[in-house]
Amino acid sequence: MSTRCYQDAIELLNSLQTNAAVLEAARAAGPRLNPNAIPEMIEFLERIEYTCEDLNGLNVIHITGTKGKGSASAFTDSILRHVKPDWKVGLYTSPHLVAVRERIRIGGKPLSEEDFAKYFFEVWDRLQKNGPRTPEFPMMPNYFRYLTLMAYHAFMSEKVDATILEVGIGGAGDSTNIVPKPVVTGITALGLDHTAVLGKTIDAIAWQKGGIYKEGVPALSVDQPEEGMKVLKQRAQESQAAYFMEVPSLPGGSSVRLGIVVALVVLFAGLENTKWPGRCQTVLDPDHQHTTWYFDGAHTTESLSCCTHWFVQPGVGLPKVSEPRPSRVLIFNCTSGRSGSNFLGTILDRIRDLLVRHGSEEKVESFFDQIIFCSNVTYADGHFKGDLTSRALSTADLVHLKTQHELASAWSRLVPTYPSDAVHVLPSIEHAIRTVRKFSNSAEKISVLVTGSLHLVGGVIEVAGLSSIAL
DSSP: OOOOOHHHHHHHHHTTSOOHHHHHHHHHHOSOOOTTHHHHHHHHHHHTTOOHHHHGGGOEEEEEOSBSHHHHHHHHHHHHHHHOTTSOEEEEOSOOSSOGGGGEEETTEEOOHHHHHHHHHHHHHHHHHSOOSSTTSOSSOOHHHHHHHHHHHHHHHHTOSEEEEEOSSSSTTOTTTTOSSOSEEEEOBOOSOSHHHHOSSHHHHHHHHGGGOOTTSOEEEOOOOHHHHHHHHHHHHHTTOSOEEEOOOOTTOHHHHHHHHHHHHHOOOOGGGOOOTTSSEEEEOSSSTTEEEEEEOOOSHHHHHHHHHHHSSBTTTBOOTTSOOOEEEEEEOOOBTBOHHHHHHHHHHHHHHHHHHTTOOOOGGGSOSEEEEEOSOOSTTSOOOGGGOOSOOOHHHHTTOHHHHHHHHHHHHHSTTSOGGGEEEESSHHHHHHHHHHHTTSSSOEEEEEESOHHHHHHHHHHTTOHHHHO
16 A cells, blocks of 8 residues: 555455445344454454553543443543543544544544544554464454554553543443453443344343443443343442442433443533534534434434434424424434334334324324435445445345335335325435435425434435534
8 A cells, every 4th residue: 555544544444344244144143242252352452562451551431331322431521521621531432423533532532534544554554563373363353343452552652541432332242341440330221232243132231231340340330121230230240340339310311320420430520511423413504594404323212212302392303382393304224134113113102202292283194294214325326435434234225225115114004194205215315415405495494303323324414514513
């Protein structure tokens, strides 16, 4: 490679993605985790010339959960930076919205393109120089593991004072779970997600999440379903955690509660300064004054219920008294393997309940004027923005829009009276934006709810030209 710029780094990083065929085979095989996940990750770390004990110096706050783990991580980061402005605080989260460097933040800001490229190639070169010591271990880590190694390297190089690590999937076998002595570990609300990997029951998922608890380290959790809480307490006891603490109920939701209490174990205060794009976010379109975008990357039934609760209230998706009703558009997508029918049913049930609660005469069947089901492909020519490239999409989804047609069919079954010409199955996010623009050419106000996938939310922010104000 003749140059070593940011785009070169992104191209190489994308080559580490797992392709659709491998993912589909893993789903078909049922819940099965790599038994060598942690030993492999430790060897990768040693190949980039660090030890696990070195990571203790990062003063890690380790957070997992099904719903709210990213928000809890963002709240904790903001709190620490608020009360310790002289500290350099590292934050590692996933996924990203528009640029992959959003995943690794220092002082609340993503790595610059220059620093991202620098740390990327330093890790790449060390892995190439120091080959695998264990014969059956892979030469290179996959996409997420590589970014985790990059985060460790960046935070060590920048000598951060504290680090918040958000788990990718699960906990026990996650690449973030090689820090021997975090400062504190915390678990947000449990739910059924990634069941093909973690198991199909709450107790099975709780076992995986509880794998982040460590000997001598405080083990926290928000209130959980009974079967999940029982497993978490057992995991804390087995790991010989310093203590197990159930976070008491406070206003603001479980992720806010965990963010508060995790930070109190270290320090306290500062929630209002948190900025976490793509979650219950309202953005006024600067170029189309009558269009307002509502973004929430909800991708479980629980989070979609919360998203709908946020949107269907006066002053958000519902008009205030004396205001005219806006035209409403739903842009939705979900990852293949997740139950789109259940997700859409959750949205409709929640809208129905909230319309009654707010005394609205509107009907759930006609709440949205237009429905768009589009793929996460960025552009109309079939290409992705480099940072948004996904090799996890199958040919059936890329070419035949299998998931989007299934969503449209599910919507028609759930709302049989809904006009078919108001349901749009589109091949890209750019197509979706063009369609919204056609609706927004009049003086009528238009409210666009984008949900079901953080990848979708990030793509819409990018293509609609909202990055400068949304991120």
